[in-house]
Amino acid sequence: MRWQTNIFLGGLLGTVLTVAGFAADQPAIPPAIPCADGIPGAPACTISKRELKQAKSAFARGLKLQNSQHTQEALAEFEHAAQLVPNDVQYVSARELARQQLVFEHIQRGNQGLLNDQQVQALAEFRSALQLDPNNQFAQQRLNDALGPLAPKTSAPLEVVADAGEPQLAPQDRRSDFHFRGDSRALLTQVASTYGIDCTFDDSVLSRRVRFDIENVDFYTAMQAAAAVTKTFWTVLEAKQILVAADTPENHKSFDRMGLRVFLFPDVSTPQELNDVINVLRSVFDIRFISQQPQSGRVAVRAARDVLEAATRFVEGLDADRPEVMVEVRAYEISRTFTRNMGLHIPNQFTLFNIPAGALAALGGQNIQDLINQLISGGGINQANNTAISALLAQLQNQQNSLFKQPLATFGNGLTLMGLSLDQLSATLSLNESSLKSLEHATLRASQGKDVNFHLGTRFPILNASFAPIFNSSAISRVIQNNSFQAPFPSFNYEDLGLTMKAKPLIHSNSDVSLQLELQIRALGNQTLNGVPVISNREYKGSITLRDGDPAVVAGSVSRTEVRSLNGIPGLGQVPALNKIVASNNKEEDDEELLIVITPHVISEAQHNADAEIWMKRGGQ
Numbered sequence: 001m002r003w004q005t006n007i008f009l010g011g012l013l014g015t016v017l018t019v020a021g022f023a024a025d026q027p028a029i030p031p032a033i034p035c036a037d038g039i040p041g042a043p044a045c046t047i048s049k050r051e052l053k054q055a056k057s058a059f060a061r062g063l064k065l066q067n068s069q070h071t072q073e074a075l076a077e078f079e080h081a082a083q084l085v086p087n088d089v090q091y092v093s094a095r096e097l098a099r100q101q102l103v104f105e106h107i108q109r110g111n112q113g114l115l116n117d118q119q120v121q122a123l124a125e126f127r128s129a130l131q132l133d134p135n136n137q138f139a140q141q142r143l144n145d146a147l148g149p150l151a152p153k154t155s156a157p158l159e160v161v162a163d164a165g166e167p168q169l170a171p172q173d174r175r176s177d178f179h180f181r182g183d184s185r186a187l188l189t190q191v192a193s194t195y196g197i198d199c200t201f202d203d204s205v206l207s208r209r210v211r212f213d214i215e216n217v218d219f220y221t222a223m224q225a226a227a228a229v230t231k232t233f234w235t236v237l238e239a240k241q242i243l244v245a246a247d248t249p250e251n252h253k254s255f256d257r258m259g260l261r262v263f264l265f266p267d268v269s270t271p272q273e274l275n276d277v278i279n280v281l282r283s284v285f286d287i288r289f290i291s292q293q294p295q296s297g298r299v300a301v302r303a304a305r306d307v308l309e310a311a312t313r314f315v316e317g318l319d320a321d322r323p324e325v326m327v328e329v330r331a332y333e334i335s336r337t338f339t340r341n342m343g344l345h346i347p348n349q350f351t352l353f354n355i356p357a358g359a360l361a362a363l364g365g366q367n368i369q370d371l372i373n374q375l376i377s378g379g380g381i382n383q384a385n386n387t388a389i390s391a392l393l394a395q396l397q398n399q400q401n402s403l404f405k406q407p408l409a410t411f412g413n414g415l416t417l418m419g420l421s422l423d424q425l426s427a428t429l430s431l432n433e434s435s436l437k438s439l440e441h442a443t444l445r446a447s448q449g450k451d452v453n454f455h456l457g458t459r460f461p462i463l464n465a466s467f468a469p470i471f472n473s474s475a476i477s478r479v480i481q482n483n484s485f486q487a488p489f490p491s492f493n494y495e496d497l498g499l500t501m502k503a504k505p506l507i508h509s510n511s512d513v514s515l516q517l518e519l520q521i522r523a524l525g526n527q528t529l530n531g532v533p534v535i536s537n538r539e540y541k542g543s544i545t546l547r548d549g550d551p552a553v554v555a556g557s558v559s560r561t562e563v564r565s566l567n568g569i570p571g572l573g574q575v576p577a578l579n580k581i582v583a584s585n586n587k588e589e590d591d592e593e594l595l596i597v598i599t600p601h602v603i604s605e606a607q608h609n610a611d612a613e614i615w616m617k618r619g620g621q
Helices: 002-025 049-067 071-084 089-115 119-132 137-150 184-194 219-230 249-255 271-285 305-317 355-364 368-377 386-399 476-481
Strands: 176-183 198-201 209-217 232-238 241-246 258-264 289-293 298-304 324-345 350-354 408-411 418-422 426-447 452-467 489-507 513-529 532-546 552-568 583-604
Touching: 049 071, 049 089, 071 089, 089 119, 089 137, 119 137, 176 184, 184 198, 184 209, 184 219, 184 232, 209 219, 219 232, 232 249, 241 249, 258 305, 271 289, 271 298, 271 305, 298 305, 324 489, 324 513, 426 452, 426 489, 452 532, 513 552, 513 583, 532 552, 532 583
Parallel strands: 198 241
Antiparallel strands: 176 209, 232 241, 258 298, 289 298, 324 426, 324 583, 350 418, 408 418, 452 489, 489 513, 513 532, 552 583
16 A cells, blocks of 8 residues: 555656656747758758748647647647748747647656556556657656566676687698609698698598599699598698598598578478478488477578588578469360150050949048058158148048049949049140350469369258157147147258369479369259259369460360150050150250360479589588
8 A cells, every 4th residue: 555655646746747847948939940051951941932831731730639639640740840840939839848748648647557557558658758758857767667676687798708710721822733652641741731731630540552643733622632532531720730530420520510500491381391301401411410490480400511501502592482373274064955755645544443342442441641640650751841741641632532533434233333444645745955054264373382272162051860859750740730840950061062173283494384183073963862962073183284375175074865765555656657646755865065174374483593513522621
């Protein structure tokens, strides 16, 4: 409580000091800025009428903003007016008053933030006040008070007091000839001393008889050839001294000067791409010390300096920007259906029955509703569609006693009274033809070696289950009749319909494009199974190589179906000319054609470096 009281008193004191300091430090009318024509950095005394008009308008806008409590915007207008006319006392005074008013408001909000234990907001307000008035000591003091014990204690920064640096060899700039027969150590000593370099040998260097002939060479060429003959390598000790050791992996690990370098790969999007680069560095340059940061795309490499320089050239040679290609896909689909039904249907079905027995069966037979209940309980009818069941009930009720509704001929008397039911006579003449032409056009932009996926179409719901309170029981017919049936609620999943494409391009140096393609076209078929539609599916998967801008047909499918049916009286229906009249002829033709055309367009290519060779110089070079 005492701490809060102190802060409150400090806030009130800060407000009073700010106002008092402003009144004491700022004159009532700030002096105008002196002007001088022709002096760089000084405002010009001559001001155009246009500038005077603009300054007057800015000052008027600032006054309106200040009256509406928009001090920040008013300060910007006053500063603009003072910049246009710097020697106007009124503009300069208004600018300074607005600035000090903003400083006062920031300090007041900062003090209130300290009272409410909002230290972060208070710090922001005090810093804003210091940005407007860097010389305001009270704002600086309040900022230090807000930091309090949380302010870290600064210590002296870390300094490098001594740095020997990497030793650089300084051989004599001359060219010499060598014709040597003798010991390997003597050869290395002679070559090094010729250019003013002292040679120190490691115990691993073996003495052997060598022959060495070379002419007109400098120090580095001669030492490289001598090291290859003697199976050694060298490293720099001082400007005029080198150390020679046997060329073994252990010696390289001990004497090679190691370096550390971090490479940044900003275009790497997956960890696999970063692993591919690391595997290349390990296998090609035999680098063992590699660490990676997949999140930031950084790879740290520690190796010998010559190996590190070669690896750096290799990494810099990798193209930062991948070549890109625009893939244009066109899918043409043509479907045609032709149906013809014509002919004369002559009655060819006859039913002979005993009239008394048929009448008794129709009047005393089983109720049709009970028969439907038995079918539902046995699973013969799916009760999920109540509309279909209601239609079936109405149809069967109307067809009850339909035996006597057909054309009837009777003969016989008494108990042998018989009836003959005849089929109907009908004529059919119908023609139905439909055609469908579809074009799917997709344009994809892809980078080299990266997969691009594209889907164009819709998502169709497929019912896979339904749940209802009454299922496969005899009670379903009763709830349908009294309108108390509760419709089942479905469970379904979505199937993607349309064109689905996956492509991975590879651009060659001659602008040819190799594409790994996976195409899939799915659509609803004309048939259904148990209320579930059949989905037609066409897929293509393969790899092709095309020239830039050349179209190619990558997939094509043609299907043709023809169905003919003949319905008539045996014998008469087989007569060639008569079957057109006394028989019913049905003909159906279905034609479908699918064509997929791919056209690649190279929009950016890789920049190939003519000097792509990388040489690793061993032995301190």
